[in-house]
Amino acid sequence: MARIGVFICHCGENIGETVDCTKLAEVTSRFPGVVKSVDYKYMCSEPGQTLIKEAIKENRLTGVVVAACSPRMHESTFRKTCSEAGLNPFLCEIANLREHCSWVHEKSEEATNKAIDIVRALVEKVKLNEPLYPIKVPVTKTALVIGGGVAGIQAALDIANGGHKVILVEKNPSIGGHMSQLSETFPTLDCSQCILTPRMVELAQHPNITLYSYAELESLDGFIGNFKVKIRKKAKSIDENLCTGCGLCTTKCPVKKIPNEFDENLSYRKAIYVPFPQAVPNKPVIDRENCTYYLKGKCKICERFCPTQAIRFDQQDEIIEVEAGAIVLATGFDIKRADFFPEYGFGKYKDVIDGLQFERIASASGPTLGEIRRLSDGKIPKKVVFIACAGSRDPAKGIEYCSKICCMYTAKHAILYKHKIHDGQAYVFYMDIRAGGKNYDEFTRRAIEEEGAKYIRGRVSRIYERDGKLIVVGADTLMNARPVVIEADMVVLATAGVASPGSEELAQKLHVAYDQYKFFTEAHPKLRPVETNTAGIFLAGACQSIKDIPESVSQASGAAAKVCGLFSQNELTRDPLIAVVNRTAPPLYSTCVGCFLCQSVCPYQAIEKEEIKAKDGSVIKIIAKINPGLCQGCGSCVALCRTKSIDLLGYTNRQIYAEVDAILNTL
Amino acid sequence: MDEFEPKIVAFVCNWCTYAGADLTGTSRIKYAPNVRIIRFPCTGRIDFMFILKAFARGADGIIVSGCHPNDCHYTSGNFHARRRWIVFRSLLDFLGIDVRRITFSWVSAAEGAKWADLVNQTTAEIRKLGPYTSYHKISKPEEEVIYG
Ligand SMILES: Cc1cc2nc3c(=O)[nH]c(=O)nc-3n(C[C@H](O)[C@H](O)[C@H](O)COP(=O)(O)OP(=O)(O)OC[C@H]3O[C@@H](n4cnc5c(N)ncnc54)[C@H](O)[C@@H]3O)c2cc1C
Ligand code: SF4
Numbered sequence: 059m060a061r062i063g064v065f066i067c068h069c070g071e072n073i074g075e076t077v078d079c080t081k082l083a084e085v086t087s088r089f090p091g092v093v094k095s096v097d098y099k100y101m102c103s104e105p106g107q108t109l110i111k112e113a114i115k116e117n118r119l120t121g122v123v124v125a126a127c128s129p130r131m132h133e134s135t136f137r138k139t140c141s142e143a144g145l146n147p148f149l150c151e152i153a154n155l156r157e158h159c160s161w162v163h164e165k166s167e168e169a170t171n172k173a174i175d176i177v178r179a180l181v182e183k184v185k186l187n188e189p190l191y192p193i194k195v196p197v198t199k200t201a202l203v204i205g206g207g208v209a210g211i212q213a214a215l216d217i218a219n220g221g222h223k224v225i226l227v228e229k230n231p232s233i234g235g236h237m238s239q240l241s242e243t244f245p246t247l248d249c250s251q252c253i254l255t256p257r258m259v260e261l262a263q264h265p266n267i268t269l270y271s272y273a274e275l276e277s278l279d280g281f282i283g284n285f286k287v288k289i290r291k292k293a294k295s296i297d298e299n300l301c302t303g304c305g306l307c308t309t310k311c312p313v314k315k316i317p318n319e320f321d322e323n324l325s326y327r328k329a330i331y332v333p334f335p336q337a338v339p340n341k342p343v344i345d346r347e348n349c350t351y352y353l354k355g356k357c358k359i360c361e362r363f364c365p366t367q368a369i370r371f372d373q374q375d376e377i378i379e380v381e382a383g384a385i386v387l388a389t390g391f392d393i394k395r396a397d398f399f400p401e402y403g404f405g406k407y408k409d410v411i412d413g414l415q416f417e418r419i420a421s422a423s424g425p426t427l428g429e430i431r432r433l434s435d436g437k438i439p440k441k442v443v444f445i446a447c448a449g450s451r452d453p454a455k456g457i458e459y460c461s462k463i464c465c466m467y468t469a470k471h472a473i474l475y476k477h478k479i480h481d482g483q484a485y486v487f488y489m490d491i492r493a494g495g496k497n498y499d500e501f502t503r504r505a506i507e508e509e510g511a512k513y514i515r516g517r518v519s520r521i522y523e524r525d526g527k528l529i530v531v532g533a534d535t536l537m538n539a540r541p542v543v544i545e546a547d548m549v550v551l552a553t554a555g556v557a558s559p560g561s562e563e564l565a566q567k568l569h570v571a572y573d574q575y576k577f578f579t580e581a582h583p584k585l586r587p588v589e590t591n592t593a594g595i596f597l598a599g600a601c602q603s604i605k606d607i608p609e610s611v612s613q614a615s616g617a618a619a620k621v622c623g624l625f626s627q628n629e630l631t632r633d634p635l636i637a638v639v640n641r642t643a644p645p646l647y648s649t650c651v652g653c654f655l656c657q658s659v660c661p662y663q664a665i666e667k668e669e670i671k672a673k674d675g676s677v678i679k680i681i682a683k684i685n686p687g688l689c690q691g692c693g694s695c696v697a698l699c700r701t702k703s704i705d706l707l708g709y710t711n712r713q714i715y716a717e718v719d720a721i722l723n724t725l
Numbered sequence: 726m727d728e729f730e731p732k733i734v735a736f737v738c739n740w741c742t743y744a745g746a747d748l749t750g751t752s753r754i755k756y757a758p759n760v761r762i763i764r765f766p767c768t769g770r771i772d773f774m775f776i777l778k779a780f781a782r783g784a785d786g787i788i789v790s791g792c793h794p795n796d797c798h799y800t801s802g803n804f805h806a807r808r809r810w811i812v813f814r815s816l817l818d819f820l821g822i823d824v825r826r827i828t829f830s831w832v833s834a835a836e837g838a839k840w841a842d843l844v845n846q847t848t849a850e851i852r853k854l855g856p857y858t859s860y861h862k863i864s865k866p867e868e869e870v871i872y873g
Contacts, residue, residue, distance in 0.1 A: 128747045128750070129764075130739075130743070130744060130747055154747075154762075156750060157746065157747040157748075157749070157750030157751060158746055158747070158750060159758075161749075161750035161751070161753055162749055162750050162753075162754065162755055162756050162841070163755060163756075163758045164755065166758070168758040169758060171758075172758050172761070175761055176761065176762075179761070179763070569800070571795075571800055591798065591799075591800065635766070659769070659801070659805050661799050661800040661801050661802070662799075690799055691766055692766055692767040692769050692770065692798075692799035693765065693766050693767055693769060693770025694767065694769030694770065694799070694801075694802045694805050696770060696772070697769060697770055697771055697772040697773075697805075697806075697809070698805070698809075706766070706770060709765060709766060709770060711772070714763065714765075714772075714775055715775070715778060717763050718734065718763065718775055718778050718779050718782060719778075719782055721734060721763065722732060722734065722761075722779065722782040722783045722784055723783075
């Protein structure tokens with residue numbers, strides 16, 4: 059027989075003022091199965107909790123209903139109270155009298171009646187509650203970091219320095235990401251490579267870190283603490299153990315005219331190449347799409363010259379299987395390019411370039427060795443127009459968000475330009491200047507006040523070429539939309555930042571949510587910004603939304619802290635409110651008929667097949683089985699199951715029917 | 726006879742609408758006392774048999790509410806609920822059940838005011854429709870099977 063205790067909280071006057079708690083206690087005490095019903099001023103206080111504990115022991119309660127504030131507030135408090143008195147915490151339910159009753163109604167009989175109904179429903183539910191025990195799952199203390207930009211590097215180093223193993227997967231031949239392409243960085247103007255490359259080297263040499271470059275995630279199975287990862291290591295066509303990185307192969311390779319991605323196609327590279335001099339790992343890969351041997355079946359010049367015989371033309375992609383307890387996603391971003399801006403002549407006029415191309419031109423290691431020159435004729439540009447918000451904040455372009463970094467890097471570009479070309483003039487067309495960061499506004503002011511960049515508030519409608527000049531036509535909205543025409547030598551578009559290519563497929567492989575722009579979605583925009591809704595998968599850097607370096611690094615350290623926190627436990631405990639497939643006596647074994655309709659709605663791939671075998675090993679029946687590590691307890695499968703063979707612990711069909719019955723007072 | 730007071734049962738998800746209704750409380754927005762909330766982890770958990778059961782037990786109206794599309798805590802539960810609801814609705818309609826008595830809505834954790842509006846509107850509508858005696862009369866609750 060159920061022995062239920064009901065504990066009614068006045069919450070000071072918050073409940074007591076509106077709901078007649080004395081009457082409520084009196085009425086509830088007459089509910090079948092209720093053996094104790096009391097009201098008290100503050101149930102969550104120390105004496106309130108003691109009252110509950112003593113009542114549990116004295117009355118040998120088999121279930122508790124605390125009628126108080128929202129369960130989202132104090133469910134865990136009261137469950138803990140119960141467990142301290144020896145009652146399984148899952149035998150305690152909370153009736154929400156404050157948020158759902160007293161705070162939303164006037165003092166009235168209806169309010170008290172509603173409170174009675176709410177408590178009655180929970181009393182009926184709790185009678186059907188069963189003791190549940192937290193699920194324990196072991197933790198593999200290895201982290202997988204996907205993406206080796208500055209965010210991935212930071213996360214990997216932080217976790218590795220925390221004493222845990224890290225596997226870093228980078229799709230390019232080298233780690234470094236976009237930061238390795240930058241010249242100098244706002245707001246301090248320190249050289250990007252100089253601050254980044256030492257960290258890249260540190261990562262490569264770290265005893266706790268395994269780096270797979272030129273590799274991508276193939277598939278992911280498992281769940282928090284227990285991911286099973288397959289990594290596709292693309293064939294580099296070299297034996298990395300033998301290669302010393304001497305570079306002779308690259309020198310000898312006859313294929314010279316492949317656009318160099320690292321230089322944003324402003325220079326050329328060979329078919330066997332290291333993307334940039336400070337690359338990590340500093341060993342070449344053969345680009346099979348452009349290599350003469352792969353295209354025509356002969357050449358092998360690199361093989362001939364390689365002093366260590368490290369070239370492997372027959373190398374295959376390799377699938378590496380690893381286990382990981384947590385994953386940090388750090389796949390970064392990309393920017394919009396040529397085809398997106400026909401109105402700016404981008405792609406048509408050589409001297410209309412994007413921000414990353416400007417970074418390469420301004421970089422001492424770039425194609426012009428740091429001299430700002432026109433791409434068309436190599437002349438020094440005396441007038442440069444920078445256009446912010448190219449594509450961003452533009453519903454017509456389908457990108458409604460602010461790309462956030464471009465205001466700042468445009469100011470940086472204007473400053474760098476002025477530092478290199480003293481008699482040059484920089485113009486910046488902008489919509490608003492967004493410089494909200496430490497020393498950021500000072501930095502943009504410096505561009506305007508000290509470096510003399512002319513900031514024009516307005517948009518550019520058109521760019522066309524005349525006599526070797528780019529005619530930029532715009533309007534100055536601070537001067538009554540007065541038309542502005544500038545004869546420029548070069549135009550730099552601060553093009554919109556977008557999600558990194560392949561983000562959608564990756565998100566689907568990992569089952570993490572992504573937004574309409576394909577950026578990965580955080581679990582909570584404010585309170586859980588580095589987590590995804592998939593337990594054990596965290597976010598770092600621009601893959602969540604466009605970010606600058608300081609923000610990317612902070613988020614990476616945040617994600618690393620989360621991973622280290624997770625790894626500080628040997629076992630994870632999870633709420634046991636999960637779905638279960640019923641088991642019955644033979645010959646049925648379960649009412650499950652093995653239709654696996656449930657598999658199609660499970661967002662977590664938690665539904666597996668279980669074979670029921672006879673003694674001789676032959677399979678009698680295949681039924682569904684829920685993996686308790688994966689199930690998050692949404693209950694979609696339960697509602698779908700046509701034989702009602704699945705139920706959700708804590709929200710069973712019987713419990714809900716009992717609630718429906720009781721809440722309508724028809725018992 | 727007193728003025729008819731509709732009995733409305735709301736099936737809501739824990740993460741959005743339940744929290745939204747909490748916010749209505751925290752914001753002290755008043756609404757009609759006719760609604761009784763039953764908490765689910767997700768609208769995806771809602772078996773539409775619960776709705777029939779509620780009608781059979783005397784409900785005059787039902788609210789089903791969860792996270793907005795794309796906001797589901799479990800990624801896709803609300804989509805399944807919506808799909809199931811569309812099919813179920815036509816079926817009910819075909820069977821002659823008054824589908825105006827069932828309101829499907831999205832209320833997020835931030836939409837405290839929307840929850841109050843939803844309850845008030847539904848209450849007003851059901852009040853207009855009157856008690857669902859036609860269903861209450863034909864249903865024999867004691868003969869129903871409780872699954873599970
Ligand atoms: C023109 C320009 C100028 C800028 N100037 C500045 C500045 O001065 N100061 C500043 O603070 N910030 C600046 N930024 C911003 C800065 O580049 C970013 O903040 C930073 O690069 C973000 O780092 P990340 O690691 O998140 O992403 P990324 O740098 O994009 O790195 C992501 C990495 O993940 C890899 N990857 C992607 N997909 C996969 C996959 N599926 N599998 C494996 N690996 C994958 C990529 O190859 C890459 O190495 C600038 C940006 C631009 C475009
Ligand atoms: S950061 Fe500045 S330039 Fe970039 S989109 Fe936002 S407002 Fe426009």
